[in-house]
Amino acid sequence: MFIPGPFLALVTFPGVIVHEFAHQLFCRIFGVAIFEVKYFQMANPVGYVKHEPVRNPVHQLLIGTGPFIINTLIALLIAFPAAIPVFMFNEGTILDYLLLYLGLSIGMHAFPSTGDANVLWQTLWHGEQVPLWLKIITVPIVGLIYLGAIGSFFWLDLIYGMGVAFGLPVLIVQFCA
Amino acid sequence: MEEYDDLPYQHSTGCSRCNTPEYEPGYAFRLCKACRKKLSRYPVKKEIVWATIGVGVILLVAIFRLPGYFQAGVGYMKGKKLVEEHKYLSAEKYFKATLKKFPDHLGAMMHLIKASYLNDNEAQADSLLALAGGKDIPTDDEELQAMLEFINDHISHSRIEDTALARTLADLEEDTAAYLAKLDSYVVAAPYDLAAKTALAYTYEDLQLYEKADSLCAQVIHNAPLLRPAYYERLSALRDLKKYKEGLKLAEDLLSQNTESIQALMTLTSFQLRLNMDKQALLTIRQAAALAPEDSSVLFMLALACHYNRQQDESHRILTKLKNRPDADTGSIALLHSYITDKVSYK
Structure with missing residues (x-):
């Protein structure tokens, strides 16, 4: 079933906000000037952060991949206390389901966008004074982002979000047992 | 998505924002230290801050309940691991503890019935079975269905059919x-x-x-x-x-x-x-x-x-x-x- 990106993003808008917030957070951590942040809009792209070109290319790598780290962690944090009562004990309240929805939508938007991949590629692969090791690790990262983008046609982003919000908490409990 | 096309203030000789002649070297974009710091701290919208506080409160409530669920979840999983190791006496203790907290937990109930039978405590297995009798076992839950089959087989073999x-x-x-x-x-x-x-x-x-x-x-x-x-x-x-x-x-x-x-x-x-x-x-x-x-x-x-x-x-x-x-x-x-x-x- 094909659902246009903006409509899917509308349903899962908390994830878009956290995604953009993650870019913003890493800009702030590295002292990179931000000119505009759009947390959500019903257009393509559904959100963006406009910032200056970075001085340290490693910062670009982290700003670009920040949503993957931040969205995944926040999705897990939010969904964890709700996933155990719902999936292990069938005792979820409406608040648990709200947390699970938030966890799922945030987890779904963990993958950096192809726009993020383009910036990474331009800055790190084509950039001057970028160390070789950074160029080398940029290739698989950008490759994975594109694979993720292709995978989203097959609901890979949804599967990832479900894995983080629904599956991972149960796996953590299993690991602790 | 992040981008830096069409950025503002690109053609100034000093700081593109406040026009101070001193600007931080090494950046493609000319900004003084103070302006860069200020711009990097782009304000988060109030609505988002309030929404985050709201989610935080719900999260706190959920986290408050978490230890009980977590402990019970870990205990239940420990019981299941012990079942895999065929250690049903130890497993029985964990399933009993789970049922004490969650008396309607079907998985713990079914596991406990099976464990009671394999611990040669048929009286306990039968009384638990009477309790579980009215409950619906989800047909898509293979693990529970397998246990139900085991329990039903045990019943059919334990009582004379006629x-x-x-x-x-x-x-x-x-x-x-x-x-x-x-x-x-x-x-x-x-x-x-x-x-x-x-x-x-x-x-x-x-x-x-x-x-x-x-x-x-x-x-x-x-x-x-x-x-x-x-x-x-x-x-x-x-x-x-x-x-x-x-x-x-x-x-x-x-x-x-x-x-x-x-x-x-x-x-x-x-x-x-x-x-x-x-x-x-x-x-x-x-x-x-x-x-x-x-x-x-x-x-x-x-x-x-x-x-x-x-x-x-x-x-x-x-x-x-x-x-x-x-x-x-x-x-x-x-x-x-x-x-x-x-x-x-x-x-």
């Missing part, structure tokens, strides 16, 4: 000949009824027809390899037939179904003692004693195994302990005394 016959047999309990004739003819007519076959084997055993009891139980076990009452009945028959090696093998098979079965460990110990495997017998019964340190039957066998391993002090200490119990079974204490003073040989 309820009218079962009632008649109950009335005939005092008349052994009539009881045997009725049950025998029923087993011929309904060879699929394993509960009836096991009941017949019990009768044969009572009548000292050990060979018949053994062969009938062997058939039952062949058809239902987890029907534990048939194992115990056959083990009794093998003991009475002095087929100790066969008994040892069968007791090991029984123990492999549940490595923490107290009854299976005791039965194995008795065959090991009879085969003069005294050291192994002591090891086996010590396993049982570690699991059920206050069980009188286990202490009985432990005293016996200690005696045959020349640990007379411990053997007598256990005898004294058993004697001092308020609910002491004088018959078995007298028997144990006879064994450990070599007045009667156990082997």
Whole structure:
């Protein structure tokens, strides 16, 4: 079933906000000037952060991949206390389901966008004074982002979000047992 | 998405924002340190801050409840891991703890029924089954369905299918000949009824027809390899037939179904003692004693195994302990005394 990106993003808008917030957070951590942040809009792209070109290319790598780290962690944090009562004990309240929805939508938007991949590629692969090791690790990262983008046609982003919000908490409990 | 096309202030000679002549070197974009810092701290919208606070409050409530759920979840998973290791006595404790907190937890209930059966506590299994009877098992839950199948198989093999016959047999309990004739003819007519076959084997055993009891139980076990009452009945028959090696093998098979079965460990110990495997017998019964340190039957066998391993002090200490119990079974204490003073040989 094909659902246009903006409509899917509308349903899962908390994830878009956290995604953009993650870019913003890493800009702030590295002292990179931000000119505009759009947390959500019903257009393509559904959100963006406009910032200056970075001085340290490693910062670009982290700003670009920040949503993957931040969205995944926040999705897990939010969904964890709700996933155990719902999936292990069938005792979820409406608040648990709200947390699970938030966890799922945030987890779904963990993958950096192809726009993020383009910036990474331009800055790190084509950039001057970028160390070789950074160029080398940029290739698989950008490759994975594109694979993720292709995978989203097959609901890979949804599967990832479900894995983080629904599956991972149960796996953590299993690991602790 | 992040981008830096079409950025503002791009053509200034000093700081693009405040026009200060000093700007930070090394950046493609000219900004003084203060402006860069200020711009990097781009304000988060108030609506988003309020929404985050709201989510935070809900999260706090959920986190407040989390330890109870987490502990119960870990306990339930530990129980399931122990089931995989065939350690049903330890698993039973975890499932009971889960059910204490969540009495409607179907998984823990089903696991506990199975564990009770494999721990040879059929009374507990039956009472739990009565409680679970009205609950719907989700058809898409393969694990629960498999357990339900196991439990249903156990029920069908534990009770004589023909309820009218079962009632008649109950009335005939005092008349052994009539009881045997009725049950025998029923087993011929309904060879699929394993509960009836096991009941017949019990009768044969009572009548000292050990060979018949053994062969009938062997058939039952062949058809239902987890029907534990048939194992115990056959083990009794093998003991009475002095087929100790066969008994040892069968007791090991029984123990492999549940490595923490107290009854299976005791039965194995008795065959090991009879085969003069005294050291192994002591090891086996010590396993049982570690699991059920206050069980009188286990202490009985432990005293016996200690005696045959020349640990007379411990053997007598256990005898004294058993004697001092308020609910002491004088018959078995007298028997144990006879064994450990070599007045009667156990082997």
